[in-house]
Amino acid sequence: MKKLINDPQNVVAESVEGFGWAHADVVAVHLDPTYVSRAGGAVAGKVGLVSGGGSGHEPLHAGFVGLGMLDAAVPGAVFTSPTPDQIAPALLAASGGAGVLAIVKNYTGDVLNFETAVELAEADDIEVATVVVNDDVAVQDSLYTAGRRGVAGTVAVEKIAGAAAERGDNLAAVVAIAERVIANVRTMGVALSACIVPHAGVPSFELTEDEVEIGIGIHGEPGRRRVPMESADNITEHLLTPVADDLALVSGENVLLFVNGMGGTPASELYVVYRQARKLLEARGVNVTRSLVGNYVTSLEMQGVSVTVLRLDSELTALWDAPVRTAALHW
């Protein structure tokens, strides 16, 4: 294992500390317990947004803390849910008196630990609502989940619900917007290689030089099937088709097309995938009116990509376009 780390036990703390120093204009970092909050603290009268999960998916979630998106993020150990003792102070730090929305990716550990943390926060008289993101069409139940997994679509939920909170929506309205995104966003991914969790030191699974895993999860969980390596255009079709079918997209609809790198894939390849995904959507008469391409929900250094499609209406489009000032998304 060759990694730019020191003691594997300290990767998350050292990385988050460096992140805080690099982005001190946007975030404040807390190390005991570990969470990241907005520089300047909670915004009075605004619904607070909190997300979190295992580390190793950077920039998710700490990279999305800032104006127009999250108020706090909670990084667990690598590929390990954050503890309730970490999440609860983040919920408090995000509270501006108008309630807090917890955005949870659908993994059993995350869901349980957020539930416990919400109870702790509610004992402090903070109203907390929770939404669970489950955009991965690859599998119904999986190694770590009941129901579908929450993956790259989480970025859209955080961006759009964050914009709704920023414009002054109350908690119920922000929840409704988040649920509308969740109902209309779907993702599917592929892995060309595995990744190595620092404290494990060995790859989480093995792929031969000739095969890829279609439907991979963001922790390297098994997907739908292993298939021989094919052209980028064919692989993209294996990802885009189930996503578009599950959304039941019809001609004339508008969508956000989000091609997400898993960490070890060159940017040039992401745009080759984007090009084909867009051609396939246009062949269905679907209009790609917004785009996002880059490493946003990663699996350490895994080589691979996921394709996310979000059905847009005019309100979701306006909320997507609203200003955002975070370390990883900025416009």
Added chain:
Amino acid sequence: MKKLINDPQNVVAESVEGFGWAHADVVAVHLDPTYVSRAGGAVAGKVGLVSGGGSGHEPLHAGFVGLGMLDAAVPGAVFTSPTPDQIAPALLAASGGAGVLAIVKNYTGDVLNFETAVELAEADDIEVATVVVNDDVAVQDSLYTAGRRGVAGTVAVEKIAGAAAERGDNLAAVVAIAERVIANVRTMGVALSACIVPHAGVPSFELTEDEVEIGIGIHGEPGRRRVPMESADNITEHLLTPVADDLALVSGENVLLFVNGMGGTPASELYVVYRQARKLLEARGVNVTRSLVGNYVTSLEMQGVSVTVLRLDSELTALWDAPVRTAALHW
């Protein structure tokens, strides 16, 4: 070789086409010959900025086309200089009547092909000045260079000279600003793994599981030395110390600290390196007043990192902070 590509000969064209579709609000893509220009065309009365070089370093350079940075970018084949026939029309497309600055990384092929293209453009009565970026302290002469190589510091040159052009500086003034950045920016990198050029199909060099290459170039050219794998903190010291020494940094100075991922390194590791580089600078009494962390000048999927330091004064700081609206840098 597992890559998300189709025919290796078409990677650049397909990737650039996808890039153009994804960022049509910012750029216009031309495929015959291949170059990328600002959406909306040249800005009348503004000095135009053009850069280019081999592909495989994305988002450099096309990702930096837009308000406040470049007016055009010219991607060659992977790790291969663009041809004069590609560069000349980009120089024309960037011309708003106030002259054009060509920003060239110091590689022999790039320097020669830009020289020829400049002669072609000047035959069309466009005034073109050229600056050559040579920030890599690792080696004096190398496989592809006479003198030092141009690497990640190019981002700072393009950002700051771009801001000077945007505020209305004339060509001589923009050249002077670019030269001031070049005189004050230094970089050194390390590779943990090689990368595979698509049309080659095999790694460009080999490193054992226990060694890293200190002073690597962005095409995998040999660096200063191969050393056994060490902690991130030690490796960072091997990079930062020669950079800071070459700049002759003294206590009380302000700098931009830029930690650049080579393509296959997780974001979390970049922040571990950033943290240590910042500690080392602060131990010298140097103030890190601006920061950039991410994949900006890559070598396909290479695992590795480079550390860049730019000595700042108040004018360079203000130009760094000026608005920028490109696919890869946006504030």
